[in-house]
Amino acid sequence: MKNTFYRNSIITMIVLCTLVCLSVHATAQPFTQAATTSSSKSQVATIQSDSSAPQLIQPEELARIVQSSKGDEPLILQVGFHVLYLQAHVPHAEYIGAASAAEGLRQLRRRVAALAHSQPIVLYCGCCPWSKCPNVNPAYKELRDMGFTNVRVLYIADNFGKDWADKGYPVAKGE
Amino acid sequence: MKTKVFAVVCLLALGAYLAARHWSRPAERTQRGIAATHSFAPELSLTDLSGKKLELSSYQGKIVILDFWATWCEPCRTEIPRFVDLQNKYRGQGLQIIGISLDDDPKPVQVFYQQFKMNYPVAVGNANLAERYGGILGLPVNFVIDRDGRIYAKHAGEVDISLIEQEINSLF
Numbered sequence: 001m002k003n004t005f006y007r008n009s010i011i012t013m014i015v016l017c018t019l020v021c022l023s024v025h026a027t028a029q030p031f032t033q034a035a036t037t038s039s040s041k042s043q044v045a046t047i048q049s050d051s052s053a054p055q056l057i058q059p060e061e062l063a064r065i066v067q068s069s070k071g072d073e074p075l076i077l078q079v080g081f082h083v084l085y086l087q088a089h090v091p092h093a094e095y096i097g098a099a100s101a102a103e104g105l106r107q108l109r110r111r112v113a114a115l116a117h118s119q120p121i122v123l124y125c126g127c128c129p130w131s132k133c134p135n136v137n138p139a140y141k142e143l144r145d146m147g148f149t150n151v152r153v154l155y156i157a158d159n160f161g162k163d164w165a166d167k168g169y170p171v172a173k174g175e
Numbered sequence: 176m177k178t179k180v181f182a183v184v185c186l187l188a189l190g191a192y193l194a195a196r197h198w199s200r201p202a203e204r205t206q207r208g209i210a211a212t213h214s215f216a217p218e219l220s221l222t223d224l225s226g227k228k229l230e231l232s233s234y235q236g237k238i239v240i241l242d243f244w245a246t247w248c249e250p251c252r253t254e255i256p257r258f259v260d261l262q263n264k265y266r267g268q269g270l271q272i273i274g275i276s277l278d279d280d281p282k283p284v285q286v287f288y289q290q291f292k293m294n295y296p297v298a299v300g301n302a303n304l305a306e307r308y309g310g311i312l313g314l315p316v317n318f319v320i321d322r323d324g325r326i327y328a329k330h331a332g333e334v335d336i337s338l339i340e341q342e343i344n345s346l347f
Contacts, residue, residue, distance in 0.1 A: 081245065081247070081277065081278075081279055082279045082302075083277040083279065083300070083301060083302050083305060083311075084277070084311075084312060084313075086302035087302045087305055087306055087310050087311070087312060088310065088312055097279075098247065098279070100247060126312070126313065127245075127247070127248065127313065127314060128247075128248055128249060128250065128313065128314060129250070129332075132248075132249040132250065134247050134249075158313060158332065159312060159313020159314070159331075159332075160312045160313060161310060161311075161312025161313045161331075162312075162313060162331070164312075165310070165312055
């Protein structure tokens with residue numbers, strides 16, 4: 001009788017401890033990552049169903065390229081804002097300026113003028129959530145209109161901090 | 176006796192389960208990460224759009240919302256009219272909103288300030304200040320600072336204004 005009681009107590013404890021562990025594990029999944037992953041996937045699907053939409057590169061892929069490159073990485077251009085670039089940017093990325101402004105587009109044209117149209121180029125901004133970024137689409141369109149055929153845009157779902165720096169991908173600072 | 180022991184064991188296990196659920200809520204951690212430390216907000220010393228010196232320390236004794244924003248940031252443009260209303264509503268109770276624009280150029284900030292009838296001081300910030308606030312690598316970001324100058328909450332991304340209102344009400 002006594003043994004049965006203790007056995008039941010132990011079983012109850014084990015079941016409840018398992019519940020605790022499962023609960024902690026489930027809720028400890030990066031909330032924002034989980035939330036943005038599902039929204040990111042639907043956004044990517046929407047974006048890629050549009051033929052004029054940018055070709056995308058995901059952060060993990062660019063991070064892998066940057067980390068393993070031996071000088072053969074694509075030309076990476078930041079077409080966002082200077083204050084953000086100064087704080088943190090993708091290593092080797094060059095600052096161009098906001099492509100939502102005429103001066104940014106002029107600077108972009110100047111930078112690529114002498115390049116072969118097959119030059120791999122990655123554009124990124126990361127100032128705002130993807131659908132609200134004022135810079136990446138004008139920059140991508142400009143390069144496509146100039147005849148560049150190998151242009152991709154870094155897909156940043158929310159912002160550069162959350163989708164790049166906070167994930168531990170490499171960053172450089174300053175000019 | 177056995178029944179009592181069994182009940183206590185069950186209650187303890189249930190308590191542990193509920194505590195684990197509570198403490199592992201990530202959304203709460205995200206919003207309160209800095210608030211938990213109750214660290215003092217880094218000092219800022221800038222010149223606002225009207226040419227006056229803007230220092231955080233001069234607002235000690237008030238509840239401050241420090242809002243990092245920019246004219247090109249769409250969620251910021253949505254939030255700012257709400258901050259204007261909030262400033263009007265709680266000015267008498269000691270709320271002071273401060274806007275720090277991260278625009279590269281002050282000219283559009285001046286235009287925006289007039290256009291949106293902003294009723295609180297705004298200055299153009301820089302990377303150094305942004306880094307002292309933990310790095311502002313996406314906008315908007317705002318901090319709720321208590322009357323002693325300690326950070327009570329940080330919000331990244333467009334925030335539900337009723338949440339900010341709850342927070343400032345808990346600080347009055």
